Amino acid sequence: MTTLTNYRPTTRLRVVARTESPAAIFKTEELNVWYGKTHALKNINLTILENEVTAIIGPSGCGKSTYLKTLNRMVETNPAVRISGTAQFKGTDLLNATVERLRSEVGMVFQKPNPFPKSIYDNVAYGPRLHGIRKKAILNEIVENSLKKAALWDEVKDRLSSSAFGLSGGQQQRLCIARSLAIEPTVLLMDEPTSALDPVSTNKVEELMNELKKDVTIVIVTHNMQQAARISDRTAFFLHGEVVEYAQTESIFKQPSSQLTDDYVNGRFG
Numbered sequence: 001m002t003t004l005t006n007y008r009p010t011t012r013l014r015v016v017a018r019t020e021s022p023a024a025i026f027k028t029e030e031l032n033v034w035y036g037k038t039h040a041l042k043n044i045n046l047t048i049l050e051n052e053v054t055a056i057i058g059p060s061g062c063g064k065s066t067y068l069k070t071l072n073r074m075v076e077t078n079p080a081v082r083i084s085g086t087a088q089f090k091g092t093d094l095l096n097a098t099v100e101r102l103r104s105e106v107g108m109v110f111q112k113p114n115p116f117p118k119s120i121y122d123n124v125a126y127g128p129r130l131h132g133i134r135k136k137a138i139l140n141e142i143v144e145n146s147l148k149k150a151a152l153w154d155e156v157k158d159r160l161s162s163s164a165f166g167l168s169g170g171q172q173q174r175l176c177i178a179r180s181l182a183i184e185p186t187v188l189l190m191d192e193p194t195s196a197l198d199p200v201s202t203n204k205v206e207e208l209m210n211e212l213k214k215d216v217t218i219v220i221v222t223h224n225m226q227q228a229a230r231i232s233d234r235t236a237f238f239l240h241g242e243v244v245e246y247a248q249t250e251s252i253f254k255q256p257s258s259q260l261t262d263d264y265v266n267g268r269f270g
């Protein structure tokens with residue numbers, strides 16, 4: 001298996017046998033999360049499949065971000081949080097995993113691009129350096145490959161030492177995606193990654209997700225129904241902390257089993 005320590009420039013990320021049905025990457029069973037007295041997630045039973053894009057949709061406050069942040073243990077940074085039930089990542093208990101190890105495989109991209117106050121190069125090299133990679137040639141290779149995968153290389157290759165803050169919002173978001181990719185994650189969690197972007201940048205990030213899913217599993221929270229329909233393989237509809245329906249995206253949008261899903265995806269509430 002490729003890790004940061006045995007990374008070689010010629011090493012391919014992973015070979016995925018597409019003939020087999022996708023494996024479960026996350027499995028949550030009877031998962032409950034409370035913020036103090038607020039019961040944010042109620043008995044969530046969901047299996048997220050490898051090398052797919054899974055969209056999480058639902059009205060504001062229904063628990064989408066909480067679910068995403070439970071998957072990389074960010075939710076627990078809040079001391080008022082209490083969790084019950086089980087959550088597995090690749091078949092192992094993620095709620096008791098080493099957080100650093102989990103996060104080296106499960107990257108996160110936020111709604112608002114959050115580059116570090118560093119150069120474009122240093123933003124992308126940050127994670128690999130944290131993992132002990134020092135050789136310039138290897139770092140150069142990782143930076144170039146990550147920026148290429150994030151469809152940003154051509155736009156920044158002549159200004160790698162310039163500040164990341166000099167990039168446009170859409171470029172900053174793709175830089176944050178490149179930064180996540182530099183540590184070769186298995187999963188990218190994306191919390192409304194395009195809601196602060198213009199349509200052209202949104203389109204670039206959506207195209208990117210479609211490319212990335214060959215190597216990376218993507219779970220995306222979105223308020224944009226067209227986006228969920230365009231980019232995801234499977235969609236989970238959350239309401240008041242519960243999963244109302246989870247199915248192939250086409251079925252959620254064309255033949256939902258629940259009237260609530262039908263009403264939500266057709267803009268009748270939320």
Ligand SMILES: Nc1ncnc2c1ncn2[C@@H]1O[C@H](COP(=O)(O)OP(=O)(O)OP(=O)(O)O)[C@@H](O)[C@H]1O
Nearest residue numbers: 035038040058059060061062063064065066067078
């Ligand atoms: N840090 C927090 N402290 C207390 N309650 C919180 C906290 N974060 C979220 N909540 C509550 O948990 C519930 C779920 O919130 P969450 O942010 O997961 O919803 P969401 O579906 O992502 O909403 P949005 O679409 O508006 O981002 C809400 O009732 C919210 O008020």
